[in-house]
Amino acid sequence: MKTIYLIGFMGCGKSTIGEGIQQKYGKEFVDTDTLIVKTQKQEIKDIFRIEGEKAFREYETKALKEASSYAVVATGGGIIQKEENVRIMKENGVIIYLQTSFKEIVKRLENDELRPLWNKSKTEEMEKLFKEREFLYEDCADYTIITEEQTFEEILKRVRNIQS
Ligand code: S3P
Numbered sequence: 001m002k003t004i005y006l007i008g009f010m011g012c013g014k015s016t017i018g019e020g021i022q023q024k025y026g027k028e029f030v031d032t033d034t035l036i037v038k039t040q041k042q043e044i045k046d047i048f049r050i051e052g053e054k055a056f057r058e059y060e061t062k063a064l065k066e067a068s069s070y071a072v073v074a075t076g077g078g079i080i081q082k083e084e085n086v087r088i089m090k091e092n093g094v095i096i097y098l099q100t101s102f103k104e105i106v107k108r109l110e111n112d113e114l115r116p117l118w119n120k121s122k123t124e125e126m127e128k129l130f131k132e133r134e135f136l137y138e139d140c141a142d143y144t145i146i147t148e149e150q151t152f153e154e155i156l157k158r159v160r161n162i163q164s
Helices: 014-025 032-040 044-050 053-069 083-092 102-108 123-140 152-163
Strands: 003-007 029-031 072-074 093-099 143-146
Touching: 003 014, 003 053, 003 083, 003 152, 014 029, 014 072, 014 152, 029 032, 032 044, 032 053, 032 072, 044 053, 053 072, 053 083, 083 093, 083 123, 093 123, 093 152, 102 123, 143 152
Parallel strands: 003 072, 003 093, 029 072, 093 143
Antiparallel strands: none
């Protein structure tokens, strides 16, 4: 069975959907950020603060390779910035883009303290990043789910149907 990779901007619901799939359908699920925290024994925000984004991106590619044995993988929002990552996902599975509007993301991440890129930047900078990445997500996705048009249960079903 091919691995399902969930991609999309921070706050689009990749981890929540992945966890839902695990609970509802018993699929093995992992989040690349969780793998990084486990292997590096540091929180993501501390990796960014102490070692910088470049080191984080290297850990992220390693985590993506490790995650290839799982049925469903939630990736970090920046995974698509590296061609190598896109190649790994394409070779090993199916990519689903969870598309969410910037307005909705701002609402969801209002009180977020865990995402260093988000909470250390101005909203305008994040909107610029969102616009730059939108094309990359669209470009590499095999399927796109517009999260605001469907219920949580509908999204779970759609993802499962894509896999089976
Ligand atoms: C990042 C997104 C985060 C995490 C890190 C960097 C990004 O994951 O990997 O803070 O570059 O967009 P989520 O997309 O799960 O928030």
